[in-house]
Amino acid sequence: MTDLPGRRPPPLPETALTFREQLENFRLLGRLLVQIWHTSPPLAVASVCLRLLGALQPIAMLWVGKLIIDEVVRLSGITAPGPAFGDWWASGTLNHVVTLLLIELALVVGIDIINRAMNLVDSILSELHSNQMSVDLMAHAAKLDLRHFESAEYQDRLERARRQAAGRNALLSVLFGQAQNVITVATLAAGLFIYAPWLILLLPISFMPAVLGETRFNQLAYWLSRWRTPERRELEYIRYIGATPETAKEIKLFGLGDFLVSRFRTLAHTIFVENTRVARQRAFWGAIFAAISTLTYYAAYGFIVWRTIAGEFTIGDLAFLSGSFLRLNGLFQAILLGFTQVAAQSMYLDDLFSFFEIQPGIVSPATPKPFPAPLRQGIRFENVGFRYPDTDTWAVRNLSFDLKAGETLALVGENGAGKTTIVKLITRLYDPDEGRVTIDGVDLRELSLTEIHANIGVIFQDFIRYSLTARDNIAVGRIAAREDATRIDRAAEQSLADGVIAKLPKGYDQQLGRLFREGRDLSGGEWQKVAIARAYMRDAQLIILDEPTAALDAKAEAEVFARFKGLAQGKTAVIISHRFSTVRMADRILVLDGGAILEAGTHEELVALGGRYAELFELQAAGYR
Numbered sequence: 001m002t003d004l005p006g007r008r009p010p011p012l013p014e015t016a017l018t019f020r021e022q023l024e025n026f027r028l029l030g031r032l033l034v035q036i037w038h039t040s041p042p043l044a045v046a047s048v049c050l051r052l053l054g055a056l057q058p059i060a061m062l063w064v065g066k067l068i069i070d071e072v073v074r075l076s077g078i079t080a081p082g083p084a085f086g087d088w089w090a091s092g093t094l095n096h097v098v099t100l101l102l103i104e105l106a107l108v109v110g111i112d113i114i115n116r117a118m119n120l121v122d123s124i125l126s127e128l129h130s131n132q133m134s135v136d137l138m139a140h141a142a143k144l145d146l147r148h149f150e151s152a153e154y155q156d157r158l159e160r161a162r163r164q165a166a167g168r169n170a171l172l173s174v175l176f177g178q179a180q181n182v183i184t185v186a187t188l189a190a191g192l193f194i195y196a197p198w199l200i201l202l203l204p205i206s207f208m209p210a211v212l213g214e215t216r217f218n219q220l221a222y223w224l225s226r227w228r229t230p231e232r233r234e235l236e237y238i239r240y241i242g243a244t245p246e247t248a249k250e251i252k253l254f255g256l257g258d259f260l261v262s263r264f265r266t267l268a269h270t271i272f273v274e275n276t277r278v279a280r281q282r283a284f285w286g287a288i289f290a291a292i293s294t295l296t297y298y299a300a301y302g303f304i305v306w307r308t309i310a311g312e313f314t315i316g317d318l319a320f321l322s323g324s325f326l327r328l329n330g331l332f333q334a335i336l337l338g339f340t341q342v343a344a345q346s347m348y349l350d351d352l353f354s355f356f357e358i359q360p361g362i363v364s365p366a367t368p369k370p371f372p373a374p375l376r377q378g379i380r381f382e383n384v385g386f387r388y389p390d391t392d393t394w395a396v397r398n399l400s401f402d403l404k405a406g407e408t409l410a411l412v413g414e415n416g417a418g419k420t421t422i423v424k425l426i427t428r429l430y431d432p433d434e435g436r437v438t439i440d441g442v443d444l445r446e447l448s449l450t451e452i453h454a455n456i457g458v459i460f461q462d463f464i465r466y467s468l469t470a471r472d473n474i475a476v477g478r479i480a481a482r483e484d485a486t487r488i489d490r491a492a493e494q495s496l497a498d499g500v501i502a503k504l505p506k507g508y509d510q511q512l513g514r515l516f517r518e519g520r521d522l523s524g525g526e527w528q529k530v531a532i533a534r535a536y537m538r539d540a541q542l543i544i545l546d547e548p549t550a551a552l553d554a555k556a557e558a559e560v561f562a563r564f565k566g567l568a569q570g571k572t573a574v575i576i577s578h579r580f581s582t583v584r585m586a587d588r589i590l591v592l593d594g595g596a597i598l599e600a601g602t603h604e605e606l607v608a609l610g611g612r613y614a615e616l617f618e619l620q621a622a623g624y625r
């Protein structure tokens with residue numbers, strides 16, 4: 001867990017982003033627009049067209065408004081055609097003003113329809129885009145190395161990218177809205193420019209302070225959010241362990257509820273305090289800047305009123321100009337704030353896109369050699385040394401041994417001796433830092449990763465208990481054979497999972513785990529039998545069982561391994577177990593200590609040797625006497 005809040009330095013950026021850096025962030029917008037275009041070209045076109053129409057509406061409204069007022073002023077000065085409305089109507093004097101009113105009505109109704117259509121198109125487009133991003137993110141994460149998933153830094157980056165994939169929908173509307181506002185501004189500014197060009201100069205005084213303030217606060221908010229990623233992940237984690245079937249037992253019995261609640265509360269409170277501090281500052285400065293803007297508007301308004309009194313402008317002009325100035329002021333602010341918002345959001349976009357830039361280090365070569373089938377010599381470790389990332393100690397070092405084709409090899413050793421690490425190296429979840437691992441003389445790095453994984457069936461001690469049906473829990477071993485009932489049946493039989501499934505009310509269709517409705521949990525040993533069936537589903541040349549049998553009772557484990565031995569006939573296999581009754585069945589045993597081989601031989605040879613193996617075997621055997 002991270003340090004308790006308060007002990008981390010304050011989450012403020014050391015320097016504000018330079019204009020150049022902000023522009024750099026805009027580069028990412030191009031990428032976003034291309035993605036949006038690919039999401040749905042027709043919807044993207046529809047959105048642009050609707051906004052174009054929407055952009056022209058304000059100037060049209062103001063102009064028609066001006067014409068109406070001028071016409072009303074004109075009509076109020078002429079001699080009435082008669083006392084009644086009918087006289088006015090019959091004389092045709094009202095035709096012009098009525099036409100103008102109808103045009104204004106059409107503009108109001110039209111913009112409402114346009115806005116609704118725009119919202120609809122945008123929301124569909126954002127959802128499609130956000131789904132696509134989530135899919136891309138999952139696909140990319142699946143390609144990354146195990147090392148990435150085992151590092152807190154990458155977890156933070158993944159978490160930030162995940163948030164962005166789902167949370168950047170607003171950006172789309174802001175971005176398109178910007179384009180719309182720019183067009184509106186251009187039309188209004190042209191109008192204003194014709195009447196009173198210097199009014200335009202007043203505009204920047206009005207909106208600039210607000211824009212600068214907003215830029216600063218957006219950056220602050222981004223830094224806060226970025227800074228607190230580890231805590232947010234921890235909050236998620238506490239929420240998770242506080243409320244899942246897997247953890248409920250232990251949390252209850254250890255009475256950890258209060259501990260978790262108080263930790264959650266403290267963490268959430270720190271984040272809350274920081275966020276409100278920024279929000280308060282933002283509200284304060286926002287009010288000041290808004291006041292500056294209002295004062296500027298009234299200065300301009302006062303000027304227009306005076307020019308109208310002096311007879312330079314008509315009443316219609318007065319309405320048009322003050323309306324234009326007000327709208328322009330609002331729009332300029334909206335554009336520049338939009339700009340800062342887009343800049344702020346593009347900082348977040350960087351989190352998303354930079355995740356896609358993380359490249360896996362363990363990849364297939366451009367022209368892989370064919371995977372040796374059938375295996376002739378087997379697997380060889382040649383002077384292999386490996387350190388986990390960010391650690392100083394060697395997990396294994398100077399390791400040389402052969403796993404001959406057709407042989408069952410057992411790895412024995414105390415906790416942390418390096419057994420699982422060997423499995424990770426054989427399966428290329430990691431590459432050695434020294435030496436090499438070969439299959440039939442070919443370096444693993446020269447083979448295709450897909451082929452390596454297809455030819456090796458591994459079940460780890462921490463296999464996954466999928467909240468899927470019993471059938472799918474086995475089928476995941478070879479998901480392409482999900483529909484192959486015979487194969488699933490056979491795998492279940494070989495791993496003894498058939499007995500477990502027979503007891504389930506819905507058999508293979510039984511939902512397992514407690515996460516979903518009608519889910520049925522299994523005992524530890526039952527889960528293991530189901531998991532081992534996955535290795536048989538694979539029908540691989542090399543099978544590795546990394547202690548997935550620890551929860552099986554002694555009889556079941558003996559039975560599972562007797563079958564395993566029978567089925568592994570002709571197949572190469574590695575088993576890791578702390579039970580000597582199992583280990584002794586192997587053709588050869590490697591005894592590991594501190595990442596190196598201490599002894600090697602058959603059970604009988606090692607017992608006769610009287611070394612560590614004999615000692616450990618004796619210790620376990622004594623326990624049964």
Ligand SMILES: Nc1ncnc2c1ncn2[C@@H]1O[C@H](COP(=O)(O)OP(=O)(O)OP(=O)(O)O)[C@@H](O)[C@H]1O
Pocket residue numbers: 150388389391395413414415416417418419420421422
């Ligand atoms: N992801 C990791 N990051 C850093 N160090 C690790 C990691 N996984 C294992 N280690 C370290 O590497 C060494 C070998 O671990 P390994 O998991 O291979 O042991 P093992 O023999 O399988 O142990 P066990 O019997 O407990 O499963 C240990 O010192 C362990 O602490």
